[in-house]
Amino acid sequence: MNYATLAPVVECLQRDSRIDFFFTASEDPGRASAIYSEVPRPIQIVSPIAASLGRFDAYLAADFLWVTLPRGTRRVQTFHGVAGKYRDIYDSPSQSMRGWDRLYFINTHRLQHFIMSGAIDENSSAACLIGMPKLDCLVDGSLTRESVLTSLGIDPSRKTVLYAPTWSPYSSLSDMGEELVENLGAAGYVVIAKLHDRSRESRYINSGGTDWGARLEPILRKYGGVLASASDCSKYLPGADVLITDHSSVGFEYLLLDRPVIRIELPKLIAKTNIEPRYVELLAEASITTRNVKDTVAAVERSIAESHLKSNSRRAVVQEMFYKPGTATERAVSNMYDVLELDVPERAQQGLVDNFRQ
Numbered sequence: 001m002n003y004a005t006l007a008p009v010v011e012c013l014q015r016d017s018r019i020d021f022f023f024t025a026s027e028d029p030g031r032a033s034a035i036y037s038e039v040p041r042p043i044q045i046v047s048p049i050a051a052s053l054g055r056f057d058a059y060l061a062a063d064f065l066w067v068t069l070p071r072g073t074r075r076v077q078t079f080h081g082v083a084g085k086y087r088d089i090y091d092s093p094s095q096s097m098r099g100w101d102r103l104y105f106i107n108t109h110r111l112q113h114f115i116m117s118g119a120i121d122e123n124s125s126a127a128c129l130i131g132m133p134k135l136d137c138l139v140d141g142s143l144t145r146e147s148v149l150t151s152l153g154i155d156p157s158r159k160t161v162l163y164a165p166t167w168s169p170y171s172s173l174s175d176m177g178e179e180l181v182e183n184l185g186a187a188g189y190v191v192i193a194k195l196h197d198r199s200r201e202s203r204y205i206n207s208g209g210t211d212w213g214a215r216l217e218p219i220l221r222k223y224g225g226v227l228a229s230a231s232d233c234s235k236y237l238p239g240a241d242v243l244i245t246d247h248s249s250v251g252f253e254y255l256l257l258d259r260p261v262i263r264i265e266l267p268k269l270i271a272k273t274n275i276e277p278r279y280v281e282l283l284a285e286a287s288i289t290t291r292n293v294k295d296t297v298a299a300v301e302r303s304i305a306e307s308h309l310k311s312n313s314r315r316a317v318v319q320e321m322f323y324k325p326g327t328a329t330e331r332a333v334s335n336m337y338d339v340l341e342l343d344v345p346e347r348a349q350q351g352l353v354d355n356f357r358q
Contacts, residue, residue: 003062008136025048107322161191162240197231286316
């Protein structure tokens with residue numbers, strides 16, 4: 001999932017023969033090959049120990065875990081979501097973030113919180129307003145509802161719901177996930193379930209000791225639904241007529257399509273994951289709130305019949321949450337050339353990002 005956040009930037013830079021990429025997994029190195037299975041081949045994977053002994057010009061990450069790297073390596077943080085969970089780390093850090101050479105902020109809200117919490121200085125040269133590169137595909141016209149559904153083997157004439165719960169033992173997945181998917185299927189909807197990668201791994205406490213992919217797949221299959229396999233949720237979002245979440249970054253990202261969002265309200269989830277209150281307010285403003293399976297299924301029917309409802313709120317939230325969507329990759333790539341102290345190649349100046357998308 002973290003690689004999916006970086007992919008548009010990495011794959012643009014990989015076109016430049018002057019740049020060599022190495023990939024490591026500091027948290028789970030034994031699974032590095034699986035973690036980077038979606039990276040275009042050939043690929044160079046190194047262990048955290050090898051990385052700590054090597055010499056690198058830059059380190060690009062989407063989380064605040066990093067391997068120990070040699071002095072002089074420039075650290076670049078892109079963040080991997082906008083849900084506002086664990087705000088003491090991601091939105092109002094309780095420790096200094098001055099060890100990062102670049103912080104690619106997705107919106108001004110988070111940037112201001114970093115300054116207010118004292119994590120960075122007000123005039124920090126590390127702070128860059130970039131946006132979220134992986135979401136450019138949602139506004140550039142490269143993905144359509146029909147193409148997404150056809151690729152999944154789903155008939156585009158059917159009404160489709162994407163269920164994207166957050167990763168937490170207090171999520172709707174643990175509370176009502178199986179019942180919800182069953183009832184949506186029985187009501188005639190095709191369900192695409194996009195789970196957090198680790199919701200499919202029972203060894204993690206946030207998964208509640210359950211492989212939720214294995215639990216949901218038989219139910220999905222019974223009604224013609226699909227368990228999303230790719231890490232990048234953006235590949236699935238355009239295929240859905242409605243999105244159901246509890247409190248996930250995917251819920252905000254889907255708003256870029258200006259289609260209905262249903263939010264399952266779970267007060268314990270909000271409290272236990274220390275979600276920034278403003279993010280809770282924003283998602284509530286842009287969505288229909290439900291509290292149980294019956295109301296959620298009813299809200300899907302209403303959302304499809306009256307998809308224009310809350311459109312103004314959805315558009316307003318998008319403006320607050322995402323800096324200049326559609327052009328974030330271009331800004332990030334340009335800034336990475338600055339980090340690497342390389343001239344931007346002529347083809348990049350003439351539209352490297354457009355060429356990459358093609």
